[in-house]
Each structure stands twice: as C-alpha cells, then as structure tokens.
Amino acid sequence: MRYAIIGTGALGGFYGGMLAKSGADVHFLFNNDYDHVVKYGLRVDSVLGNFHLYGSGQEHREGILLNAYKSANEMPKCDVIVVTLKTINNFLLKKILPPLLHSKSTVILVQNGLGMEENLSKEFPGVAIAGGMAFICSVKKGPGHIEHAEFGELTVGGHVNVDMKVLERFRDDLVKSGLPAKTTDDLNDFRWRKLVWNIPYNGLTVILNAGTDQLMEDPDSRQLVNDLMVETITAANRCGAHIQDEFAQKMLDYTDSMLPYKPSMKLDFDHNRKMEIEYIYSNPIRAAAAHGFKMEKTSVVEQQLKFLEKSFVEAQ
Amino acid sequence: MRYAIIGTGALGGFYGGMLAKSGADVHFLFNNDYDHVVKYGLRVDSVLGNFHLYGSGQEHREGILLNAYKSANEMPKCDVIVVTLKTINNFLLKKILPPLLHSKSTVILVQNGLGMEENLSKEFPGVAIAGGMAFICSVKKGPGHIEHAEFGELTVGGHVNVDMKVLERFRDDLVKSGLPAKTTDDLNDFRWRKLVWNIPYNGLTVILNAGTDQLMEDPDSRQLVNDLMVETITAANRCGAHIQDEFAQKMLDYTDSMLPYKPSMKLDFDHNRKMEIEYIYSNPIRAAAAHGFKMEKTSVVEQQLKFLEKSFVEAQ
Numbered sequence: 304m305r306y307a308i309i310g311t312g313a314l315g316g317f318y319g320g321m322l323a324k325s326g327a328d329v330h331f332l333f334n335n336d337y338d339h340v341v342k343y344g345l346r347v348d349s350v351l352g353n354f355h356l357y358g359s360g361q362e363h364r365e366g367i368l369l370n371a372y373k374s375a376n377e378m379p380k381c382d383v384i385v386v387t388l389k390t391i392n393n394f395l396l397k398k399i400l401p402p403l404l405h406s407k408s409t410v411i412l413v414q415n416g417l418g419m420e421e422n423l424s425k426e427f428p429g430v431a432i433a434g435g436m437a438f439i440c441s442v443k444k445g446p447g448h449i450e451h452a453e454f455g456e457l458t459v460g461g462h463v464n465v466d467m468k469v470l471e472r473f474r475d476d477l478v479k480s481g482l483p484a485k486t487t488d489d490l491n492d493f494r495w496r497k498l499v500w501n502i503p504y505n506g507l508t509v510i511l512n513a514g515t516d517q518l519m520e521d522p523d524s525r526q527l528v529n530d531l532m533v534e535t536i537t538a539a540n541r542c543g544a545h546i547q548d549e550f551a552q553k554m555l556d557y558t559d560s561m562l563p564y565k566p567s568m569k570l571d572f573d574h575n576r577k578m579e580i581e582y583i584y585s586n587p588i589r590a591a592a593a594h595g596f597k598m599e600k601t602s603v604v605e606q607q608l609k610f611l612e613k614s615f616v617e618a619q
Numbered sequence: 620m621r622y623a624i625i626g627t628g629a630l631g632g633f634y635g636g637m638l639a640k641s642g643a644d645v646h647f648l649f650n651n652d653y654d655h656v657v658k659y660g661l662r663v664d665s666v667l668g669n670f671h672l673y674g675s676g677q678e679h680r681e682g683i684l685l686n687a688y689k690s691a692n693e694m695p696k697c698d699v700i701v702v703t704l705k706t707i708n709n710f711l712l713k714k715i716l717p718p719l720l721h722s723k724s725t726v727i728l729v730q731n732g733l734g735m736e737e738n739l740s741k742e743f744p745g746v747a748i749a750g751g752m753a754f755i756c757s758v759k760k761g762p763g764h765i766e767h768a769e770f771g772e773l774t775v776g777g778h779v780n781v782d783m784k785v786l787e788r789f790r791d792d793l794v795k796s797g798l799p800a801k802t803t804d805d806l807n808d809f810r811w812r813k814l815v816w817n818i819p820y821n822g823l824t825v826i827l828n829a830g831t832d833q834l835m836e837d838p839d840s841r842q843l844v845n846d847l848m849v850e851t852i853t854a855a856n857r858c859g860a861h862i863q864d865e866f867a868q869k870m871l872d873y874t875d876s877m878l879p880y881k882p883s884m885k886l887d888f889d890h891n892r893k894m895e896i897e898y899i900y901s902n903p904i905r906a907a908a909a910h911g912f913k914m915e916k917t918s919v920v921e922q923q924l925k926f927l928e929k930s931f932v933e934a935q
Contacts (some may be wrong), residue, residue, distance in 0.1 A: 385812070510826060511926055523925035527920035599915035603845070610827055 304472055307381040307403050308332065311345070311371075311398075313441045313567070314413055315387030316449040316459065318477070320347045323342055323367055324354050325480035330370045330378050332399070337373035339446035343370045348444075349451035351481055358447075382407040383473055384414045385435070389571075390419055390582040404430060409469045411435050411459055415501050415567070416582025417590060418493050420462035431464040434490045434495040440564050452562055456483040460490030495539035496546060500554050501583050503531035505568035506604040509578070509611060516563035519555070527600075528553060534600050538591035572611065580608050620788055621713035623647065623697040623719050625712075627661070627687075629757045630729055631703030632765040632824050634773065634793070636663045639683055640670050641796035646686045646694050648715070653689035655762035661685045664760075667797055674763075691715040699789055700726045701751070705887075706735055706898040713742055720746060725785045727775055728749050731817050731883070732880035732898025733810050733906060736778035747780040750806045752813040758878050768878055772799040776806030811855035812862060816870050819847040821884035822920040825894070825927060835871070843916075845871060850916050854907035862926070888927070896924050 306329045315331070323329040325533045332350035344358040356369035372378045381403050384466040386396065393414075400410065413435035417614055420432050457477055459470045463585045470486045477484035487493050500553070504515055511517075511524065518524040532551035539546050568578050584605035622645045624635035633648070639645040649656055652744050660674040685718035688694045697719050702712065709730075716726065726743070728735045729751035736748050756769040773793055775786045786802045793800035820831055827833075827840065834840040848867035855862050884894050900921035904914045 324927070398778075503742075507923075508903060511923060511930075512874060513926070513930070517930075518926075521926050523922045523929075527919060527922035527926070530922075533916075599850075600919045603843060603916045603919040606839045606843035606846075607823075610837050611828070613837060613839075614827075614829070 304328070304382045304467075305379065306330065307378060309375075309386045310334075310386060310388035310392070311336070311340075312387060313443045313449055314437055314444065315352050315385065316345055317347060317439070317451050317455075318385065318387070318437070318449075318451065318482070320345055320354065320356060321480040321482055322349075322476055323356055323369070324475070325360060327476050327480070329502055330372060330381060332372050332375055332378065334373075336446040337371060340369060340371050343447055345371075345447050345449070347449045347451065348436070349449075350453060351451070351455070356574070366603040374401040375402045378403055378410070380408070382408060382467065384408060384410045386410060386414065388414070388580045389567075390414050390416050391577045393419060393422065400427065402431075407431070407466075409433055409465060410596070411470075411473070413437055413457070415497060415505075416579060416584070416586060417498065418586040419582055420490070424463050429464065431466065431469070432462045433459055433465045433470060434462055434494060435459040436493050438497075440561065442565075442570065452564075456485070458485050458487055458493050460487040460493055462490055470498055484590065489544075492539075492544040492546070495535070495542065495544040495587075496550065498583065498587055499532050499535045499540070499546065499550060500558070501566070502535045502587070502601055502604070503528040505566045505579075505583055506608055507531075508566055509572045510604065510607050514563045514565055514569075515558055515561060519559055525555075531600055531604070534598055535587070538587060538594075538596050538598050538601075541594040541596045542590050568608075578603040578608060580605060580612065584608065594608065620644070620698045620792065621695065622646065623694060623700040625691075625700060625715055626650075626704035627652070627656075627709070628703060629759045629765055630753055630755070631701065631842060632661055632763075633663060633665070633705070633755070633757050633767050633771075633841065634701065634729070634753070634798075635674060636661055636765065637667075637796040637798055638792055639672055639685070641792070641797070641805045643792050646688060646697060648688050648691055648694065650689075654763040656685060656687050657762055661687075661763050661765070663765045663767065665765075665908065666769060667767070691718045694719055696721040696724065698724060699785065699886060700724060702726060702728045702730065704730070705883075706730050706895045707891075707893045709735060711884050712739060716743065717745075719735065723747070723782075725749055725781060727786075727789070729753055729773070730898070731821075732895060732902060733814065734902040735898055736806070740779050743777050745780065745781065747785070748778045749775055749781045750778055750784060750810060751775040752809050754813075756877060758881075758886065762825070768880075770877075772801070774801050774803050774809050776803040776809055778806055780793055788880075807858065807861075808855075808860040808862070809850070810857065811860040811903075812866065814855070814899065814903055815848050815851045815866060816874070817882070818851045818903070818917055818920070819844040820874070821882045821895075821899055822924055823847075824882055824885040825888045826920065826923050828886075829904075830879045831874055831877060835875055841871075844874075847916055847920070850914055851903070854903060854910075854914050857910040857912045858906050869897065884924075894924060895926055896897065896921060899926065
C-alpha cells in the first residue's frame with residue numbers, strides 16, 4: 304500500500320513517520336516546513352523511541368529517506384491518503400486530492416470534530432472516504448520536529464464507498480509499526496466519543512487559560528468538564544451513537560492519568576491561529592439540534608470561543 | 620429620617636452623598652478610606668453635577684460636613700440603614716448592625732444578587748429588612764472619590780416586617796436630592812430583573828476580558844448575552860417573577876445606550892478581589908433548581924468564574 308500524508312504536523316509527522324520507519328511506502332506533503340525537512344529531515348521524539356527520516360538534501364544519509372513534497376501535483380497516486388490537516392484547512396482538499404486519487408484510493412480524515420466526511424463526500428462523490436480518531440498527545444515542536452509524549456491509538460472507520468479490507472491493511476501496517484490501532488464499523492459513534500474529550504478540554508483550556516491538569520485539580524472546573532461530557536454523551540446518543548454514561552468517568556480517569564497537556568485548540572489560540580470551532584463545536588451542536596436536543600452548555604463555550612477568536616484576529 | 624450608609628463606595632458614596640447634599644441626616648461608615656476622608660472629605664464627580672462633602676479634619680470647611688465613622692459602635696442609631704457593601708462582606712453585618720438598630724429601624728440591602736434578605740432575616744429575626752436595586756454606572760476612583768457616569772434610578776421593596784411608608788419617605792428623599800427613585804411591592808421580581816442584566820455582563824466581562832461595549836459589538840457574544848438573559852427570565856418566572864420575554868431586548872437596548880462599562884465584578888477581578896459569585900450566580904441557580912428549572916448556561920459561567928477566582932487567589 305502506498306500512503307500519502309496530507310499535512311505533516313503533530314499527527315501526520317508521527318503516524319506517517321512510524322509507518323515509513325517500519326518500511327511502508329509513505330509520501331509526505333509539507334507546507335512551510337518543506338525547505339527545512341529537505342535539508343534536515345524529519346525528527347520524531349517519541350516515548351516509543353526517537354527516530355529520524357533523512358531529507359533528500361542531507362549529506363549524511365542513514366536509515367530511511369523522507370519522501371517530502373511541497374505540492375500534491377508532484378506526488379504519486381496513492382492507495383491510502385491520510386489527511387492530518389487542521390479542519391480549518393479542509394477547503395484546500397479540493398485542490399490537493401485530485402492528483403493523488405486513483406479509482407480505488409481511500410481518503411482517511413484523521414481529524415477532530417464532526418461532519419468532515421459528509422462535507423468532503425459532497426465535493427468528491429464516488430470516492431472512498433473514511434475517518435480516523437487519534438487518542439494521542441503529540442505536538443509539533445518546530446519545523447520538521449514532532450514530539451510524541453503519550454498514547455497513540457488510532458481508530459479508523461468507513462464513511463462512504465469504503466472497502467473495510469483497506470482499513471484493515473492500514474490498521475495492520477500501524478500495528479506492525481508498533482502502534483495500537485483498530486477499525487470500527489461505527490464511525491459516527493467514535494467521532495462522538497472523541498468529542499466527549501474534545502468539547503470540554505479544547506474550549507476550556509482556551510477560555511480559562513489553563514492546562515488539562517489545572518482543569519482537573521479544581522473541583523469547579525472538573526465539575527464543568529464532567530457536565531460538558533454528560534451533555535455531549537446525551538447529544539451523541541440522540542445522534543445515533545451508543546455511549547454509556549460511564550464513558551464520562553472513563554475520560555476523566557484517562558485525563559487524570561495524562562501528563563499536563565495543552566490541546567491543539569489551546570496551542571492554536573496561543574499562537575493566534577484560527578481554531579477548529581466549526582467542526583468541534585458548531586457541527587455537533589447543529590447535529591444535536593436536528594435531533595431535538597439543545598447543547599446548552601456547549602453553546603456557551605462555542606460562543607465564547609468565537610468571541611475570543613475574533614478578538615485576536617482583530618488585534619493583528 | 621436619619622440614614623446610615625454601610626460601605627461607602629461607588630454606590631454608598633453616591634447615594635449617601637446625594638442625600639446629604641440635599642439636607643438629609645446621613646452617617647457614613649468607612650473602612651480603609653476613613654483617614655483619607657477625614658482629611659479630604661468625599662468627592663463625587665457626577666453627570667448630575669460634581670460635589671464635595673468636607674471632612675471633619677479639613678481646614679477649609681464649606682458646604683456640608685461628611686459624617687464619617689470608622690466603627691459602627693461610634694454611630695448613632697438610625698431609621699434607615701442603607702447597606703451598600705459587596706455581598707461577600709455581608710458576614711460583617713452581624714457585628715455592624717446591632718449598634719445602629721432601634722425598634723423601628725429598616726435595613727435596606729442595596730446589593731446585586733438573590734437571597735441576601737433571606738439570609739439576613741435569619742440572623743436578625745423581627746428586624747424590618749428591605750432590598751434595593753440600583754440601575755447606575757458608578758465607580759470608586761480612589762479613596763473618598765466616586766465617579767458617577769450614568770443613570771442612577773434606585774428601586775426599593777420590602778422583604779419582611781417593612782413599613783412601606785418608610786420606603787416611600789426614603790424614595791421621596793432620593794427624589795428630592797435629584798434622583799429617580801421608586802418603590803415596588805414585588806422585591807423578588809425586581810431582584811430578578813436586575814439579575815437579567817447582571818448574570819450575562821458581570822460574568823462575561825470577566826471570562827472574556829472585555830467591556831460591555833465589546834460584548835455588544837460582537838454578534839456571537841451578543842447572542843450569548845441574549846441567551847443568558849432569556850434563561851434568567853425563564854428562571855425568574857419559575858421563581859414567581861413576572862418578566863416578559865421582551866425585557867431581554869429592553870436590557871440589550873439599555874446596554875447599547877450605555878457608555879463602555881466594566882461591571883463591578885470585572886473591577887473586582889481585575890483588582891484580585893473576591894467576586895460576588897454566590898449571590899449573583901449560585902443563589903439564582905439554586906432557586907431555579909428548587910423550582911425545577913436548570914440554568915444550564917448560567918451554570919457554565921458560574922463554574923468558570925469559580926475557577927478563575929481561585930486561580931488568582933492561589934497566585935497571591
């Protein structure tokens with residue numbers, strides 16, 4: 304299987320790097336970091352073991368070459384296209400995907416939120432579209448430099464036109480590379496499970512300017528996290544998921560066990576980048592409303608985030 | 620009528636000052652500012668006209684003397700005791716009030732929130748207790764220096780053991796001093812009306828670090844303000860108030876017409892002072908819950924404020 308990684312950051316750099324390291328045929332699309340990685344390669348500092356893929360412009364060539372591209376037009380057609388862009392950049396896929404697609408390609412959106420696959424399938428009818436949820440703590444430390452602190456499980460599920468055998472081969476390649484991975488036949492359910500974590504922590508770390516550890520230590524913010532989880536589970540089940548109430552406690556325990564962490568939305572906000580409000584908040588709120596449930600608490604967080612995002616955009 | 624002003628800040632300094640200026644017999648309790656006002660008096664910069672009450676230690680004595688005290692034990696018994704403390708200091712009333720009370724004294728709590736009268740009546744059974752709501756923009760600029768920017772209407776209503784004639788005389792004295800004032804026979808209704816303004820603006824200016832004008836300009840925060848108002852009106856009517864839905868629009872229009880303003884809670888937060896979360900948020904949420912209504916959105920704001928308050932207390 305030939306892989307494309309679209310958006311080589313904290314997620315794409317890690318998963319693509321792990322696949323390449325274990326011998327898979329992986330092709331990475333870069334944006335601003337392209338010149339850097341040609342010169343210096345891709346560096347991954349991981350709790351599973353550090354590694355490095357060398358750049359085509361590097362003198363010292365040892366190990367595995369990083370197949371880096373700055374344009375999708377230069378890339379080969381691929382069997383599996385792993386999209387690890389931020390959802391705010393999904394509008395770029397209309398141009399990025401066509402050169403990569405053959406008649407049996409599968410696009411896997413490894414992203415947070417809800418509704419990404421629906422939107423993409425409108426633009427690419429007939430294409431096999433799947434989704435992936437990463438339970439991982441990793442960050443991009445700098446150009447071509449990924450730091451993977453904890454966890455790493457990736458779950459993939461089909462949305463439309465997907466041959467499950469392709470997802471199973473992807474899963475097997477991940478497992479071969481040393482990562483926990485699995486497939487699901489209920490992508491919607493898994494997307495909502497991820498939201499049970501993302502909805503409280505992404506927004507509250509921004510609004511309250513705090514790490515996950517601070518939110519967990521304080522009894523009031525901890526209660527608020529719990530309340531948002533419970534509301535998300537209620538919304539999820541109205542939208543066809545099957546999540547037990549106890550899943551909230553499981554996510555709290557999971558977060559208690561984590562090292563102090565700043566979710567991607569907090570990092571985006573701190574760096575004055577646009578936040579993934581649309582897919583992580585607005586789409587779930589809309590989906591729940593379409594099923595007759597108002598996400599009252601989540602809407603407060605959404606509106607606060609929208610206000611805060613504009614306040615820094617205006618300041619620029 | 621002899622008046623006591625307990626807590627001479629933005630509200631007490633203004634209302635008490637206006638009463639004294641127009642000839643009423645007013646006695647002011649000060650805390651930290653006592654030495655300053657003895658030396659320099661009380662300065663009120665008001666859109667209705669600036670004025671000054673001279674301090675007993677001032678050389679240049681012109682106009683009206685400020686009757687200032689640093690302890691309630693030194694004050695005379697009074698007919699009307701106007702409490703303009705922050706509610707976080709209401710625990711002090713147990714010591715402050717006894718020396719001021721005669722058998723027909725009326726205590727008027729000019730404060731924001733819900734449940735202050737209930738709590739006080741438990742500590743002072745048999746005493747006449749009333750409440751007051753000030754629709755005013757005023758701030759304490761420094762020791763003995765009040766700035767009154769806009770509005771000023773005071774509404775008073777009885778809670779328990781109150782002779783309405785006393786409240787009417789208080790109202791008349793305010794009107795005589797040049798202020799709009801009225802009485803109400805439904806204190807609960809008016810307390811909730813004030814909360815329709817306080818619940819959105821006090822909390823959101825703190826959480827989003829913004830003035831009222833910024834919250835009104837941005838469509839998302841404006842919608843959030845509106846949603847919190849609607850939730851508060853629903854809670855109010857469950858708790859026996861009679862507030863029309865249109866009252867939310869009236870409060871939005873009122874705020875649009877205001878100069879940019881930082882509510883008292885925002886000033887408290889900016890100065891690392893304790894915030895009035897208990898009476899403005901927790902008590903209304905509890906009251907609504909006792910009537911079977913969950914203030915979902917307001918609870919988010921309450922929990923966020925409690926987190927933020929502790930984060931600065933810990934930093935000290």
